[in-house]
Amino acid sequence: MDEFDIDAEYEKYMASEPGAGFDSKGLGLRAQKKLLGKMSSKKIAKVFIDDTTARVLDNAYRILKDYMPAKKDADKILKYVIKTVVKIGILYRNDQFNADELKIAESFKQKFHSVSMTVVSFYTVDFTYDKNFLSHSVEECRELLQQLVKRHLQDKSKSRIDIIFETxxxxxxxxxIFKPDGKYKDNMDKITTDMSTLMDEGNL
Known part of the structure; x- marks a missing residue:
């Protein structure tokens, strides 16, 4: 794996921003994006994602690995999820979102929290599962997230977001997964328990 070359990136930055002078934030952002592209999904998860969230992703991966036609399909989805989360985190920490985008981010956060509560409720309370309602709510999350990243991510990354939500x-x-005593009950028990913890802690 090639190391991140700060001098080479500086030259590239200066060439793309003639007369702008040294911009540590801009160069720092490029450095983080460069490193992200060179890290495996497992390494990224260890650096950027807390243990409880990691357990949710692990159990979701186990479900997908069994459900999808091939293990590589589940691997791909997990990689897309982790890199999308981290890219958005990098953009946020580097103040790349404007005022309108921050409002979209807040709307997404509220909607995703609502979806998470819905998932836990549908799973834990008998006879409450409403597929159409949940599907519509998930689609609203996808639309908000695409609005948030529209100005920042390349089309390839945006298409990966669509693939995640479609999956x-x-x-x-x-x-x-919402079938009582279904084949993924053990995984869903763990997922909903961890999701409840994340919501109680204000992290979801």
């Missing part, structure tokens, strides 16, 4: 919004998968 988890699969109606057949929803029916299976």
């Amino acid at each position: 988890f919004n699969d109606p057949t998968l929803m029916d299976i």
Whole structure:
């Protein structure tokens, strides 16, 4: 794996921003993005994602690995999720979002929290599962997230976001995971317990 070359990146930055002078924030952002591209999803997860969230992702991965046609499909989705979360975190910590985008980010946070509460409720309370309601809410999350990253991420990254949401919004998968005493009960028990913890701590 090549090391991040600060001198080379500085030259690239200065060439793209003639007369701008040294911008430590801009160069720092480029450095973080460069390093992100060179890190494996497991290494990224250890650096940027807390243990409880990591457990949620691990159990979601186990479900996808069993449900999807091939293990590599589940690997791909997990990689997309982790890199998307980290890229947005990098943008946020480096103050890249403008005022309108910060409002979108807050709307997304509220909607995602609502979806998380809905998932836990549908799973833990018998006869409350409403596939159409959940699917519509997940789609609203996808639309808000795409609005948030529209100005910042490349089309390839945006398409990966769509793939993530399409995967988890699969109606057949929803029916299976919300089925009482279904094949993924053990994984869903752990996922909903950790999601409840994250919400109680204000992290979801």
